[in-house]
Amino acid sequence: MLTLYTAVGSLQFVNVNGKPVPHVINNQKEYGMSKEELLVWSCLAFQILTYPELERLFEKNCADSGQSISLPLSHYLNRLLLRGLLVKGMGVSAVDALYRLLGTLTITPVEDRFLPRLASVFLLYTKGQVRLKDIPRLLRKTKCTPTEREVLALAGKASLSTAELLLSMERGVLIRKEEDILEKLYTSPEDTCSTLTDTVQITHAQYPILQAVSNLYLNQKILFQKI
Template sequence: MMTFYAAAGSYQIRNEDGKDMPYIMRLGKLQPVSIPEFSIWSMLLWDVLTHDELRKKYFEKMEEVKLDPSGFEKALEMLVKRKLIIKGVGYTGADALYNMLYDTYVIPLRGVQGTRRLLNIAKLLKQGKVNFFEAVYLLQPDKGTEAEQRIMKLVTQTPLSVPELVRCFENDVRDVSSADKVISAIYTEESDNQARLNNACSLSNHRQDVLEATTNLYLTRQVILEHA
């Protein structure tokens, strides 16, 4: 069996009584977390790790900052229970990945990443590490694969789950700009619901393409994941 973990939501740092306190934004609400919990969560932001990989990374970090790492398992369990971390278990890597993503929504990052990229390239230019023409080249957006482009066009209209994205690929759906269009294009049978869709799409020929594209968009910081 394989187990994968990834971070759900985004974060904010707030100054309270002169101290910077971390919060995780989930479904529009700020969730307070402890420093160990935030350390685990931030290690998974834009990354996918196994339990052993995450534990090793966490223990190394705690040793570096001279903090007791013994609370790792409890903190991880609480983060999963609070749906701040998503978890998937399966006999194969693809199954574990699908089980991790099937009830999460893919949400594009708007504006923030472009601004960061611009600032990073401007810094390189100022430091003389790249010349003007190299900076212009680096500023060109990465178009990604055809599947990645298609997913970005869909989730820019409305957040969709991975099974919903698979159904969009199956039915060649391009317009999901309203709730009515999502329902009529994706939930095509009267008996369709989220559970039936999850089961059906787990066997789809398009599952692998959607999984690979979604994971790559997440790892390259173009989208975040929100737990349903």
């Protein structure tokens, strides 16, 4: 059984008594975190990792930051899973685990702003983590595939979960606004996002769509919200 992990929400710094304090914003709610929780959450932001991969990255980031962690990774991981700031998906195959991870999560397009990207790259350059010749490549926008563009277009019109998006694209259902989701995808009064996720059967025809969603997330063009 394969288990995959990722983070939900977006990181923002909230001014508390004149000091910037990191908070994760998920579903329009603010969640404060300890420095250890922030480190774990940051490891999984725009990443999809197994536990061993997360453990290696966590240990590396701890060493790089000089941060001493008194409790094991599993302690902070379980706390963040309980708080809904991290999610996991389990499956007998990688595709199944990926779908179980992302199926109920709502897709939110990320606004691509040049100045923040430039500032981030410049900061990495001043720290010696980026070579001068690599800067143009890092500032260049990642090109989207036709399927990725279709996913972004749909997600820009309505707040769709991954399962809802797969179903709408598979059935050719036209989604123009939020109301269309309930009217065209939820055909039974008993239907919920969870039951819809269980109903959708991943087929080979849907692999490219699921891959497009994953690639957009890994390339920081979308983020996930847990409703």
